Amino acid sequence: CVVGDGEAETGPLATAWHSNKFINPVRDGAVLPILNLNGYKIANPTILSRISHQELEALFVGYGYKPYFVEGSDPAEMHKKMASTLEETIGEIRAHQKTARESNKPFRPRWPMIVLRSPKGWTGPKEIKGHKVEASWRSHQVPFADVRNNPANLKLLEDWMHSYKPGELFDANGKLVPELKALAPKGNRRISANPHANGGLLRKELNLPDFRKYAVDVPTRGTVEYENTKPLGEYLRDVMKNNMTSFRVFGPDETASNRLQAIYEVSKKTWMADMLPEDTDGGELARDGRVMEMLSEHTLIGWLEGYLLTGRHGFFHTYEAFAHVIDSMFNQHAKWLDICKNHVPWRASVASENILLSSTVWRQDHNGFSHQDPGFIDLVTNKGPSVTRIYLPPDANTLLSVADHCLRSTDYINVIVADKQKHLQFTTIDEAIVHCTKGLGIWERASTDAGEEPDVVLASCGDVATMEALAAAAILRERAPDLKLRFVNVVDLFKLQPSSEHPHGSTEREFDSLFTTDKPIIFNFHGYPWLIHKLSYRFKGHNNMHVRGYKEKGNINTPLELAILNETSRFHLVIDVIDRVPKLRTKAAHLKEQMKNFIIDNLNYAHEHGIDRPEIANWTWPY
Numbered sequence: 001c002v003v004g005d006g007e008a009e010t011g012p013l014a015t016a017w018h019s020n021k022f023i024n025p026v027r028d029g030a031v032l033p034i035l036n037l038n039g040y041k042i043a044n045p046t047i048l049s050r051i052s053h054q055e056l057e058a059l060f061v062g063y064g065y066k067p068y069f070v071e072g073s074d075p076a077e078m079h080k081k082m083a084s085t086l087e088e089t090i091g092e093i094r095a096h097q098k099t100a101r102e103s104n105k106p107f108r109p110r111w112p113m114i115v116l117r118s119p120k121g122w123t124g125p126k127e128i129k130g131h132k133v134e135a136s137w138r139s140h141q142v143p144f145a146d147v148r149n150n151p152a153n154l155k156l157l158e159d160w161m162h163s164y165k166p167g168e169l170f171d172a173n174g175k176l177v178p179e180l181k182a183l184a185p186k187g188n189r190r191i192s193a194n195p196h197a198n199g200g201l202l203r204k205e206l207n208l209p210d211f212r213k214y215a216v217d218v219p220t221r222g223t224v225e226y227e228n229t230k231p232l233g234e235y236l237r238d239v240m241k242n243n244m245t246s247f248r249v250f251g252p253d254e255t256a257s258n259r260l261q262a263i264y265e266v267s268k269k270t271w272m273a274d275m276l277p278e279d280t281d282g283g284e285l286a287r288d289g290r291v292m293e294m295l296s297e298h299t300l301i302g303w304l305e306g307y308l309l310t311g312r313h314g315f316f317h318t319y320e321a322f323a324h325v326i327d328s329m330f331n332q333h334a335k336w337l338d339i340c341k342n343h344v345p346w347r348a349s350v351a352s353e354n355i356l357l358s359s360t361v362w363r364q365d366h367n368g369f370s371h372q373d374p375g376f377i378d379l380v381t382n383k384g385p386s387v388t389r390i391y392l393p394p395d396a397n398t399l400l401s402v403a404d405h406c407l408r409s410t411d412y413i414n415v416i417v418a419d420k421q422k423h424l425q426f427t428t429i430d431e432a433i434v435h436c437t438k439g440l441g442i443w444e445r446a447s448t449d450a451g452e453e454p455d456v457v458l459a460s461c462g463d464v465a466t467m468e469a470l471a472a473a474a475i476l477r478e479r480a481p482d483l484k485l486r487f488v489n490v491v492d493l494f495k496l497q498p499s500s501e502h503p504h505g506s507t508e509r510e511f512d513s514l515f516t517t518d519k520p521i522i523f524n525f526h527g528y529p530w531l532i533h534k535l536s537y538r539f540k541g542h543n544n545m546h547v548r549g550y551k552e553k554g555n556i557n558t559p560l561e562l563a564i565l566n567e568t569s570r571f572h573l574v575i576d577v578i579d580r581v582p583k584l585r586t587k588a589a590h591l592k593e594q595m596k597n598f599i600i601d602n603l604n605y606a607h608e609h610g611i612d613r614p615e616i617a618n619w620t621w622p623y
Contacts, residue, residue: 001031001032001033001034002034002036003033003034003035003036004036004038005035005036005037005038005039005046005048005049006040006041006042006046008035008046008048009046009047009048011298012296012298012299012302012329015294015296015298015299016296016298016299016302017033017060017063017065018063018064018294018296018299019031019299019303020063020064020065020108020111021064021108021271021272021273022270022271022272022292022294023108023111023272024100024106024270024272024287024288025096025097025099025100025101025106025107025109026100026101026104026105026106026287026288027288030093030096030097030111031111032086032089032090032093032111032112032113032114033065033113033114034113034114034115034116035048035113035114035115035116036116036118037049037115037116037117037118038117038118038119038120038122039117039119039120039135040120040136040137040139040140041137041140042137042140042141043137043140043141044137045137049117053069056115057069060113060115064108064110064111065110065111065112065113066092066110066111066112066113067112067113067114067115068085068088068089068112068113068114068115069114069115069117070082070085070114070115070116070117071115071116071117071118072117072118073118073119073122073135075122075123078118082116085114086114088112089112089113089114092112093111093112096109096111106272106287106288107272108272108273119134119135120134120135120136120137120139120140121133121134121135121136121138121139121140121143122134122135123163123164124139124143124160125143125156125160128143128144128153128156129153144156144157195311196310196311198346198347198348199308199309199310199311199312199348199350200311200347200348200349200350200410201311201348202310202311203311203312203313203348203349203350203351203410204246204311205408206239206242206243206246206247206313206351206407206408207242207243208239208242208404208407208408209235209238209239209242211235211400211401211403211404212400212429212433214231214232214234214235214400215231215396215397215400215428215429215432216231216395216396216397216425216429218397218425218426218427218428221425221426221427221445221621222424222425222426222470222620222621223424223620223621224424224425225422225423225424225425226395226396226422226423226425227259227396227420227421227422227423228259228393228395228396228399228418228419228420228421228423228463229258229259229260229356229358229396229399229418229419229420230259230262230396230420231396231397231399231400232259232260232356232396232399232400232403232418233258233259233260233261233262233263234262235400235403235404236249236260236262236263236315236403237262237263237265237266238266239407240263240266240267240290241266243313244266244267244290246311246312246313247290247312247313247314247315248290248291248292248304248307248312248313248314248315249263249290249291249292249314249315249316249317250291250292250293250300250301250303250304250314250315250316250317251291251292251293251300251316251317251318252293252294252295252296252297252300252318252319252322253293253294253295254293254317254318254319254358254359255269255291255293255317256284257359257420258317258319258356258358258359258420259358259420260317261284263291264284264291267286267288267289267290267291268284268285268286268288268289268291269284269285269286269289269291269292269293270286270287270288270289270290270291270292270293271285271286271287271289272287297318297322297323297325297326298325298326298329300316300318301316301326301329301330301333302329304316304353305329305333305353308350308351308352308353309350311350311351312351313351313407314351314353314354315354315356315407316353316354316355316356317355317356317357317358318355318356318357318358319357319358319359319371320357320358320359320360320361320371320373320374320376320417321359321361321370321371321372321373322371323355323357323376324373324375324376324379327376327379330355330379330380330383330413331379331383333353333413334380334383334384334387334388334413335383335384337384337387337411337412337413338383338384338386338387340411341386341387341411342384342386349410349411350410350411351409351410352406352407352409352410352411352412352413352414353412353413353414354403354406354407354414354416355413355414355415355416356403356416356418357376357377357415357416357417357418358418358419358420359371359419359420360374360417360418360419360462360463360464360526361373361374361526361527361550361554362419362462362463362464362465362526362550362559362562362563363419363420363421363464363559364554364556364557364562365556365557365558365559366556367556368554368555368556368557369554369555369556372550372552372554372562374417374526374527374528374549374550375527375528376415377390377415377417377493377527377531378527378528378531380413380415381493381494381531381534381535383413385494385497385501385502385503386503387411387412387413388412388413388415388494389406389409389412389413389414389415389492389494389504390415390417390492390493390494391406391414391415391416391417391436391491391492391493392416392417392418392461392462392463392490392491392493392526393416393418393432393436393463393491394426394427394460394462394463394466394489394491395423395424395425395426395427395432395463396423396425397425397427397428397429397431397432398427398432398435398436398491399416399418400429400432401429401432401433401436402416402436402491403416405436417462417526417527418463419463419464423463423464423467424467424620424621426443426466426470426621435489435491436491436492439490439491439492439494439495439504440488440489440490440491440492440495440496440506440514441488441489441514442486442487442488442514443487443488443489445621445623446458446470446473446485446487446621446623447473447485447486447487448477448483448484448485449484449485449486452484453484453516453519454484454485454486454516454519455483455484455485455519455581455583456483456484456485456486456519456520456521456522456577456580456581457485457486457487457488457514457515457516457519457520457521457522458472458473458485458486458487458488458522458524458573458577459487459488459489459490459515459521459522459523459524460487460488460489460490460523460524460525461489461490461491461493461523461524461525461526461532462524462525462526462527463526464526464559464563465524465525465526465548465549465568466489466524468524468563468568468569468570468573469487469524469570469573470487470621471570471619472524472570472571472573472574472577473485473487474621474622474623475570475574475595476574476577477623479588479591480584480588480591483577483581483584485577486514486516488514488515492504493535494535496511496532496535496536497535497536497538498511498538498539501538506539508539508540511536511539511541512539512540512541515539515541515545516541516544517540517541517544518541518544519541519544520544520546520577520580520581521541521544521545521546522546522548522573522576522577522580523545523546523547523548524548524549524568524573525547525548525549525568526549526550527549527550528549528550528551529547529548529549529550529551530547530549531549532545532547532549533545533547546576546580548566548567548568548572548573548576549566549568550566550568551566551567553565553566554566557606558606558610558611558612559612559617560602560606560612560613560616561602561603561606561607561612564599564602564603569599571595571596571598571599571602572595572599574591574592574595575592575595575596578591578592578595579592602616
């Protein structure tokens with residue numbers, strides 16, 4: 001693995017050096033890092049090239065490596081040095097592996113790494129127009145910008161190209177001469193033909209358990225509470241159990257926090273650093289673990305992508321607000337998938353990158369404002385529609401259905417948003433499968449418009465958003481019984497885009513049939529409200545759509561208090577319906593005033609007691 005010395009200054013690279021603490025020589029492969037220390041970035045020297053040899057060596061010794069140095073500027077000598085150093089370091093790696101595998105005793109060796117110090121722009125022109133180029137930042141630029149109208153520089157360019165002696169390398173037809181061609185590796189030894197470089201060739205389908213076995217029993221809709229991600233953890237436990245050489249779970253110190261700790265029943269957290277006696281008391285550490293935890297989302301997603309690209313499968317989870325740490329890495333993987341899927345037919349399909357965002361914005365009862373940011377999915381919608389999918393299952397059973405679907409898929413980045421706290425359960429497993437298959441649909445039990453044209457459409461997307469919308473629907477059913485209300489829930493976010501823009505999108509007829517073209521739509525959304533407008537603006541009904549969502553209003557709040565601050569509460573939704581349904585504007589004035597009073601009263605209660613009123617905290621679906 002060749003690492004540029006400019007790249008070595010980045011945060012992701014700084015944490016990635018710690019990867020050597022997670023390699024078990026009994027079962028794992030190895031990486032030989034080569035730091036290409038050429039001294040310059042685009043227009044600046046690199047930090048590691050300007051510290052002393054002793055400090056640089058101490059840095060990598062401190063990281064746990066045995067550094068080797070290959071330094072110089074004479075190509076012939078450097079080739080000899082590099083060849084002998086590679087021979088020595090690879091032999092050292094194999095010796096560590098042999099010792100570990102013959103004894104079957106894992107240990108953490110001091111793995112070798114190489115510092116290759118060579119001039120930037122090596123073998124290029126020494127100077128151009130009196131300015132140093134080789135061994136200078138200028139060689140990172142375009143060294144010749146005027147060869148079309150500067151004969152002297154054209155001659156310098158020609159001499160530079162001839163210095164590589166192309167006449168000795170190629171025949172009259174421009175083909176590599178036979179004696180050089182014979183030196184190239186054969187078959188799978190070629191980098192381009194190595195199956196690990198085209199990991200889809202090695203990929204095998206996961207042996208997945210039946211996700212329906214992990215379903216939450218829902219005898220009465222909207223009355224049972226359960227931690228949504230807990231059954232997912234039990235499902236992933238058995239996915240791991242069935243695929244102990246091809247599946248890993250990645251997360252930044254949050255597996256138990258995100259309620260996925262059932263995985264530890266079959267495999268612990270990989271740990272090759274020192275063990276302490278107290279680790280046996282719930283530490284869940286093991287030399288042969290398959291759960292990868294490190295407080296660096298950068299390194300984790302890099303590990304996952306490497307794992308997927310070499311033919312394996314994985315699942316990454318993190319707190320929703322901190323998914324932004326991997327924004328740029330998500331961007332690059334999405335672009336890579338897009339090109340491979342649509343423009344490079346010889347690349348075999350790889351397993352999808354599955355990302356769970358939990359500990360979500362609406363249930364930060366003790367972490368507060370810093371942990372409230374649902375904006376990662378906004379970023380996802382900017383990338384190519386052929387490789388991006390976003391799901392917001394409203395309960396545990398829909399989450400199971402979505403997760404199973406994602407683990408079976410290839411060539412996507414699947415983003416799942418699901419909170420870890422206890423929530424009301426709205427669907428049986430059979431209902432969940434149907435609902436997730438459609439991606440969105442009418443919930444008849446929450447609707448009162450069967451067989452008639454609705455007066456209003458009340459829509460939701462996200463677990464807490466759905467609960468508040470259902471509570472609003474219950475209030476309206478009781479207090480405005482003549483209102484014809486249609487309740488629509490969205491699981492697959494891209495169903496809100498036209499089918500012309502996204503493969504999962506809705507046709508105009510499908511969208512209009514659900515949302516109507518002329519009735520008010522009150523949409524309660526998990527994330528930032530403008531995302532719904534961005535996705536659905538092409539549809540006729542969009543002009544009637546009023547979206548509620550997170551608006552950067554928050555602190556250490558109770559659940560209802562946070563909803564009130566962002567105007568996504570049941571009371572705000574009822575007011576929105578009254579304001580937008582003509583026959584209710586004056587008829588329901590008393591109900592509207594009561595909702596305003598409830599907002600004030602519940603805020604005061606939350607401020608005084610630090611919790612929501614019992615009738616709010618214990619609310620269940622009454623119909």
